[in-house]
Structures are given as structure tokens and as C-alpha cells.
Amino acid sequence: MTLRLVLADDHQLVREGLRALLSRDSRVEVVGVAADGATAVKLVRQLQPDILVTDIAMPGLNGIEATRRVRAQAETQVICLSMHGDQRSVVTALQAGASGFVLKDASCDELLGAVREVATGGIYISPGTMGGLVEEIRDRQRLQAALPGPVLTAKEREILQLFAEDLSTQEIADRLKVSAKTVATHREHVTRKLGVRGIAGMTRYALSEGLTAGGLACR
Template sequence: MSTINLVIADDHKIFREGVSELLNKEDLISVVDDVGSKEELMECLESNNIDLIMMDIDMGESNGIDLTSVITQDFPEIKVLALSMHGEKNYIMKMLEAGATGYILKNAGKDEMLSAIKTVAKGDTYFSNQVSSKILQHLTNPGSSKKKSDGIPLTEREIEVLRLIADEYSNPEIAEKLFISIRTVDTHRRNLLDKLGVKNTAGLVKYAITKGLLEE
């Protein structure tokens, strides 16, 4: 296995230096440079033969996600390993879409960091445990808004209100039946109109009938 030439991109010099020192002790890793901005990074990539970039997401002016897209476009042979404080799904997914093939958090220990670098350099993907569980969660449940399968998700209360509307109850009657105020009934009605994309009560009743909400 040949030496991995890597560059660290992070806007905090003290952190970069810490990582460099740690990695330079390793035999098969050579930290070619550490950079704090897009300009420095691009200059480094032009003039060196780099295998891997350890990329921070927040880099002050430059944004690691955009930078990663640029690099995977212009230097497709260079691997990007994200090294971030953020463990939220949004950052992980955006980073993967941009072309990173590894994602570890800044609280990663030395061993994890080393195996991430080696795995990604080989051309495989590496995600720390917390990250891969977030990815899994995203794949099994992409956006909680799509929980209900049959099209438009209605809340239980909305279904109740919709049923009563279809049963010809007036707003005051619904309010009394459900122990809520008339204005709240009105809110539910407006929510239903907006969600179902219909203009009036007739549209609501039609929907209730098509969906078989009246049969119980």
C-alpha cells in the first residue's frame, strides 16, 4: 500500500495542526498541507498530487458542501472525507450528494480517524456509527411528512372534523361536540381546504366520500 497524500481543510488553524501532528506519526499517511479557505485549497490541489481531502463543513466564508461539489467535479480522482461537528441528517445527506464518500464527526478518536482515511482512500465508503444510523433513518423514513401512505396526511382531529362536516354538522355544532372553540373548528376547516386543495365544503364532503371516511 502506497502512502496516502492528504490535505486538511478546516478554518481553525489550531485544529488543523492538531490533526496534522496526529496523522504525520502514521507511516502510510502524509499530510501534504493544511488549508483554511477555498483559495488555499484550490492552489494546493493544483500544485500537489493529492489523494484525499479531510473536509470541514463550516469553513467561515467557504462552505464545505459547495467546495466538495466543485472538487468532485474538477478532480474526480480525489476522495473527500467529511470531518464535521454536525451530526444532523441534513448535513450528512447534503455532503453525500455533493460527492463525499466518508463522513466522521470531530469527536472521532484516533483509531476511527485512521480507519476512515484508509477506507476512503481505497475507494470505499466510511461512516461513523452515529452517521450511518442517521443515513439509515433517512432511507427508511425520508421526511416524517410522508408517514401516511395514501396521499395527503390528515391528523386524527382533522378526520373527526371532516366526518362531522360531511355529516352536515355546522361549525358551532362541531365545536360543541369536540369541546373546542368555533374558531378552532374554523382553523381545522381551513387546514383541510388547504391540504386537500379544494375550494369549499362540497369539496371536503366529496373527499370524505371518496376516501370512505363516512362508513363507520
């Protein structure tokens, strides 16, 4: 059976390299590529691939949020890629719904192995990320149970990330094709839910929660 993949990475060289490497396996077909998370989500909706392989740190809509959206609307499994295997990034990816986490310095054979493992319903995590991961997950689950955090909608998370990436209200409105007033309303909801003040507070929160490339430290 041929496995159909969509690849997402904001660097063209990486996208082309991954496509070339994965296409060496006759059982894998790359049916689409995306330069950002929003495009990846659209391609998954249109093409219904078996697996989305996505970088975590991308502008506009990061790989974590793309993973959440894909898993909420499709049967497509997700493998996240990252330059760094810190436990926080791994846990965040798994909680978003990813079934795989592969370091970008992994071999092609490892990535293909992850693809095959995930395609059969398994979970694959690069060996270099495993130290203390189980305890980290348990600690986070205990903390979340004791102190549940604010629940942001998908649109609020997207707007939070865009503000953290230094876009203005009007620039965000233009990108999302909504009015500046709508963006401002979402911003007020976000700051109230998070208990922060202004865009600076939103940015600090986004960085701490890994909602931006800087917070995820994936470069």
C-alpha cells in the same frame, strides 16, 4: 503506498492537531493545509492528493461547496469533518461527493481508519450518524424527484453564501475580483431562481440548505 492528504479547517489549532495526529502513521503524508474552502480547492488542483479532509463549516467557501468543486475536477476523494452528526449534514456531504463523514470527537484511530477505507474506494460514516440515515436519503431522493429545486451555478452558490455571511456587494466583488455590477447580476439571478426577495430571503434559504456555518450547525 503512502497516502497524500490535504487538510482544511478554519481553526489553526485544529489544523495543526490533525496534521500531528495523522503524521503519526508512516503511511500518511500531509502535503498541504488550508484555512478555507477556496484555498483547499486550489491546493487539490495543484498537489493532486489522494484525499482531502475538510471541515464542513468554513467562511468564504464552505466544505460542502469545496467538496463539490474538488469532485468535479479531480480524482481526489473527500472526507468531511463535523462537530455534529445530524442526518441532514451527512446526506448533504454525500450528495456533494464526499466518500467519508467523520465526527470531530472521533479518535485518531477512527479517522485513520476512515482514510484507509476511502483510499481503497470505500465509504466511511461515523457510527454515531447512522441512525435513520438510509431512510433520510430515500426520503430526500423521493422529494427531489417530485419537486426538483432550483439549479444554481457554482458562482451563484458562492455569492449566495457570501451574502448570507453578511458581506456587502462591494466586499464580495473585491473578494472574487469581479465588478459590483457582476455581483448584483448574480444576486438577481439567485433571487429569481429561488423565488425569494432580497438578501434576507437569500440568507434564510442559505441557512435552511446548509450553505453557511450557521445552517450546518457545525460549531
